[in-house]
Amino acid sequence: KNEVEQSPQNLTAxxxxxxxxxxxxxxxxxxxxxLQQHPGGGIVSLFMLSSGxxxxxxxxxxxxxxxxxxxxxxxxxxxxxxxxYICAVRPTAYFGNEKLTxxxxxxxxxxx
Amino acid sequence: xxxxxxxxKFQVLKTGQSMTxxxxxxxxxxxxxxxxxxxxxxxxxxxxxxxxxxxxKGEVPNGYNVSRLNKREFSLxxxxxxxxQTSVYFCASSARDRDTEAFFGQGTRLTVV
Numbered sequence: 592k593n594e595v596e597q598s599p600q601n602l603t604a605x606x607x608x609x610x611x612x613x614x615x616x617x618x619x620x621x622x623x624x625x626l627q628q629h630p631g632g633g634i635v636s637l638f639m640l641s642s643g644x645x646x647x648x649x650x651x652x653x654x655x656x657x658x659x660x661x662x663x664x665x666x667x668x669x670x671x672x673x674x675x676y677i678c679a680v681r682p683t684a685y686f687g688n689e690k691l692t693x694x695x696x697x698x699x700x701x702x703x
Numbered sequence: 704x705x706x707x708x709x710x711x712k713f714q715v716l717k718t719g720q721s722m723t724x725x726x727x728x729x730x731x732x733x734x735x736x737x738x739x740x741x742x743x744x745x746x747x748x749x750x751x752x753x754x755x756x757x758x759x760k761g762e763v764p765n766g767y768n769v770s771r772l773n774k775r776e777f778s779l780x781x782x783x784x785x786x787x788q789t790s791v792y793f794c795a796s797s798a799r800d801r802d803t804e805a806f807f808g809q810g811t812r813l814t815v816v
Contacts, residue, residue, distance in 0.1 A: 633810055
């Protein structure tokens with residue numbers, strides 16, 4: 592079993608829909624990252640969380656440390672949100688990002 | 704401000720050939736990383752460098768060498784490429800701090816035939 596599990600693996604939705612992508616992990620962590628990867632493109636950091644909730648524009652990320660679970664929400668989804676969303680965790684007590692463990696990603700497609 | 708720049712973007716090698724992937728960052732970060740991304744798998748760490756002059760093995764270091772030339776540059780070398788090294792490679796950097804984001808390059812798609 593992977594230390595980081597994402598669901599769903601693939602998600603197709605209509606433009607305007609509210610999107611939720613989930614990430615569950617099995618180890619104690621000090622931080623969780625949400626990353627975005629466009630087709631053929633690089634990887635961009637969206638959020639880094641250690642507790643609670645963060646919001647950037649239409650994107651919201653939440654984390655529940657006790658339940659070892661995080662969600663990424665997209666409100667009013669748009670075709671330009673189509674990308675792979677990757678969750679990564681840093682195990683407790685590690686210093687720096689060299690011990691990040693990555694999920695396999697959720698491929699999101701937004702249809703106009 | 705270019706962030707993390709890696710070259711080349713695409714490369715095809717024959718089995719046994721060598722090549723070096725270049726990576727440079729302009730954010731004055733201490734830590735730099737090389738990852739590979741394969742279908743159905745999460746990013747896996749090949750090597751990392753916590754500071755200039757130091758390098759450490761990650762999860763999948765076999766068949767690779769690295770060099771932290773200075774604070775800005777961190778290169779990845781394949782001495783004798785194998786088809787199993789066909790992958791997309793990403794360089795990343797971050798500040799040497801617990802609560803810090805990682806910044807990634809655009810990736811290098813390498814095919815070994």
